[in-house]
Amino acid sequence: MSGLAARLGFARTSTAVDQAGWGHSAFAAVICLIYFFPVLVIILTAFKEHADALAVPAKLFPTTLFGLIPERLAFTPTLDNFVNVFSRSYSAGSEAQGTGFARFFFNSIFIAGSSVVAALIIGTLAAFGFSRHPLKGNDTYLFMILSTRMLPAIVVIIPVMLLFRVTGLSGTYAGIILLYTAFNLPFAIWMMKSFFDELSPDVEDAARLDGSTDRRVFFKICLPQVIAGLAATAVFGLILTWNEFLFALLLTGVETRTVPVAMSQTIGGDIGVRWGLLAAIETLFLIPVMLVTFFLQNHLLRGVTFGTVKR
Amino acid sequence: MSTIQLRGVTKRFGAFTAVRDVDMDVAAGEVVCLLGPSGCGKTTTLRIIAGLEQASEGDVVIAGQRMNNRTPEQRDIAMVFQFYALYPALTVGENLGFPLHAERISSQERDRRVRDVAGKLALSHILNRLPGQISEGEKQRVAVARAIIRDPNCFLFDEPLSRLDVELRQTMRGQIKEVLQGLSKATVIVTHDQLEALTMASRTAIMRDGRIEQIGTPHEVFAKPANAFVASFIGTPQMNLITADLLRVDGTMAEIAMEGTTVRVPVDSAVAGLKPGRITIGMRPRALSLVSDARVQAFSAQAELIEPMGAETLIHARTATGDDIRVVLPRSRRVTIGETLHLVPEAGLTHIFDQTGKAIRA
Numbered sequence: 001m002s003g004l005a006a007r008l009g010f011a012r013t014s015t016a017v018d019q020a021g022w023g024h025s026a027f028a029a030v031i032c033l034i035y036f037f038p039v040l041v042i043i044l045t046a047f048k049e050h051a052d053a054l055a056v057p058a059k060l061f062p063t064t065l066f067g068l069i070p071e072r073l074a075f076t077p078t079l080d081n082f083v084n085v086f087s088r089s090y091s092a093g094s095e096a097q098g099t100g101f102a103r104f105f106f107n108s109i110f111i112a113g114s115s116v117v118a119a120l121i122i123g124t125l126a127a128f129g130f131s132r133h134p135l136k137g138n139d140t141y142l143f144m145i146l147s148t149r150m151l152p153a154i155v156v157i158i159p160v161m162l163l164f165r166v167t168g169l170s171g172t173y174a175g176i177i178l179l180y181t182a183f184n185l186p187f188a189i190w191m192m193k194s195f196f197d198e199l200s201p202d203v204e205d206a207a208r209l210d211g212s213t214d215r216r217v218f219f220k221i222c223l224p225q226v227i228a229g230l231a232a233t234a235v236f237g238l239i240l241t242w243n244e245f246l247f248a249l250l251l252t253g254v255e256t257r258t259v260p261v262a263m264s265q266t267i268g269g270d271i272g273v274r275w276g277l278l279a280a281i282e283t284l285f286l287i288p289v290m291l292v293t294f295f296l297q298n299h300l301l302r303g304v305t306f307g308t309v310k311r
Numbered sequence: 312m313s314t315i316q317l318r319g320v321t322k323r324f325g326a327f328t329a330v331r332d333v334d335m336d337v338a339a340g341e342v343v344c345l346l347g348p349s350g351c352g353k354t355t356t357l358r359i360i361a362g363l364e365q366a367s368e369g370d371v372v373i374a375g376q377r378m379n380n381r382t383p384e385q386r387d388i389a390m391v392f393q394f395y396a397l398y399p400a401l402t403v404g405e406n407l408g409f410p411l412h413a414e415r416i417s418s419q420e421r422d423r424r425v426r427d428v429a430g431k432l433a434l435s436h437i438l439n440r441l442p443g444q445i446s447e448g449e450k451q452r453v454a455v456a457r458a459i460i461r462d463p464n465c466f467l468f469d470e471p472l473s474r475l476d477v478e479l480r481q482t483m484r485g486q487i488k489e490v491l492q493g494l495s496k497a498t499v500i501v502t503h504d505q506l507e508a509l510t511m512a513s514r515t516a517i518m519r520d521g522r523i524e525q526i527g528t529p530h531e532v533f534a535k536p537a538n539a540f541v542a543s544f545i546g547t548p549q550m551n552l553i554t555a556d557l558l559r560v561d562g563t564m565a566e567i568a569m570e571g572t573t574v575r576v577p578v579d580s581a582v583a584g585l586k587p588g589r590i591t592i593g594m595r596p597r598a599l600s601l602v603s604d605a606r607v608q609a610f611s612a613q614a615e616l617i618e619p620m621g622a623e624t625l626i627h628a629r630t631a632t633g634d635d636i637r638v639v640l641p642r643s644r645r646v647t648i649g650e651t652l653h654l655v656p657e658a659g660l661t662h663i664f665d666q667t668g669k670a671i672r673a
Contacts, residue, residue, distance in 0.1 A: 200396065202394055203397070205361075205363050206398075209385045209386075209388055209390045210409055210412075211412060212382075212384060220398075224399075224401055225403075
């Protein structure tokens with residue numbers, strides 16, 4: 001196969017296609033398309049006029065390709081939806097107003113980012129402690145930490161709401177960040193502990209004999225070895241908090257509202273569900289998580305397959 | 312002064328005693344090998360010296376100072392680990408420079424010392440690579456280089472060559488010995504390979520079940536084993552140890568009933584003090600000579616298995632009473648399976664052990 005590719009003049013050193021062969025690659029492409037199709041529909045919808053968004057059969061092509069594609073399957077792309085995300089007129093003929101979505105996007109990024117970073121810092125330190133200096137009843141503590149995630153969120157929502165009301169955390173950044181950090185911590189601790197457990201104790205002994213304090217061993221020797229774990233933990237935590245709806249709905253205020261909550265409040269209005277607008281919000285909402293995952297992908301691959309391959 | 316002293320060091324893990332009452336002195340410039348079968352406590356002893364384990368009893372004295380309560384980083388020791396324990400996230404150069412952190416020297420000085428030690432162990436070309444990208448032999452040299460870059464109180468090596476192939480092992484053995492000779496530090500090497508122990512050590516300590524059975528120069532432990540265990544552990548092929556009856560001692564000649572015959576063998580004068588009775592007689596496979604006919608000093612055995620080893624041939628023979636005897640003969644002496652061999656223990660190379668296994672020697 002690679003010979004053919006070379007003769008056709010588009011062979012690089014060794015591509016994924018070279019390794020897998022054309023048949024496998026085509027098969028993988030079809031599978032990918034099936035999985036990606038809903039996302040594709042949302043992204044396409046974001047560029048449609050309201051009428052196009054409602055059309056049956058769905059208009060899947062942003063162009064007629066010089067008449068190759070029937071008129072009824074094509075639509076003319078527009079950026080109106082994206083403009084409307086941030087400012088629009090609420091009734092016909094009235095002045096366009098800011099929708100506050102810039103603020104909501106900032107909130108989502110700030111809240112998810114802070115809670116993931118906090119969970120990573122606290123979780124990594126705790127995991128190192130659990131792994132290297134086990135307490136009496138270490139496993140019991142670990143189980144108790146994990147057990148906080150065993151109750152369905154809906155069960156704890158009322159106590160949490162009361163707690164937030166009493167402490168004045170309701171509607172504040174600190175409150176929701178604290179809550180999300182607590183959500184992410186059990187996972188972060190368990191995940192990072194399994195990474196620390198895998199490290200060779202000899203390496204740390206060697207560092208200690210070479211005159212390193214515990215702190216230096218942790219930062220210089222251990223931490224660089226678990227970057228894959230940090231990346232995987234960060235992405236999982238980010239996706240969890242990024243998508244979180246229930247607690248955000250009940251515990252954030254006007255100032256601290258996140259995108260999922262704001263999005264739900266966009267549904268409805270004078271002309272029914274504005275699918276184009278929703279799709280535009282969703283498309284924008286996808287971008288940050290996709291970027292993070294993309295930049296961490298090399299580490300992630302090792303992180304999520306961790307433990308599945310015996311070294 | 313770089314010295315190591317162990318005083319009555321004992322280490323217990325729960326009910327299990329890994330190291331029992333070990334006394335050992337390592338002088339500056341001396342290399343002591345701890346040798347023994349798996350699980351004999353040699354690595355635990357090394358880790359106690361390093362401070363990675365705490366002794367349950369006894370004292371660890373390094374460079375004249377009692378170290379029991381000092382942490383590893385306060386002991387100023389350089390150690391080479393069995394699996395090298397290179398820092399995976401640091402380049403070879405950073406690995407080498409890592410121990411210099413505590414010395415607060417300028418970065419130029421640090422670079423100079425890294426380059427020096429890298430030159431000494433032929434690592435200059437791989438300073439920018441990560442440990443995952445270099446060969447086993449190179450990893451080994453990085454581990455040694457990282458140990459010698461400082462000027463520590465003493466050196467510890469834990470099975471330093473066990474991961475290398477035979478050829479590389481020989482080269483590295485020489486290289487490590489050469490490096491150590493130039494440093495005049497107290498050094499302890501743990502190994503289960505007696506060849507390694509005998510070639511690299513000034514003295515070898517043979518351990519069993521947490522005890523040091525004998526400590527002496529390579530020559531001493533081979534020629535004058537303190538007991539039957541050391542005798543069987545040191546030397547390849549293994550020494551023949553045969554249960555026999557001591558009948559009579561006449562000066563330095565003993566009359567011993569073994570293998571259905573009575574042989575007269577020259578023995579150490581101290582054997583005269585032993586009462587007649589059960590003993591163990593030890594004869595190295597190379598300390599048996601073949602004679603053409605049955606005679607008074609000889610016992611006989613039938614050749615069962617012949618293993619050519621190049622210059623010599625190892626013959627497994629069975630005596631009339633069923634003992635397995637190993638004999639090494641020069642290649643020129645051809646033996647066939649089933650042939651009856653008449654063997655004479657060589658004068659002065661026969662070891663007598665009493666019933667407790669202790670060697671009887673003046």
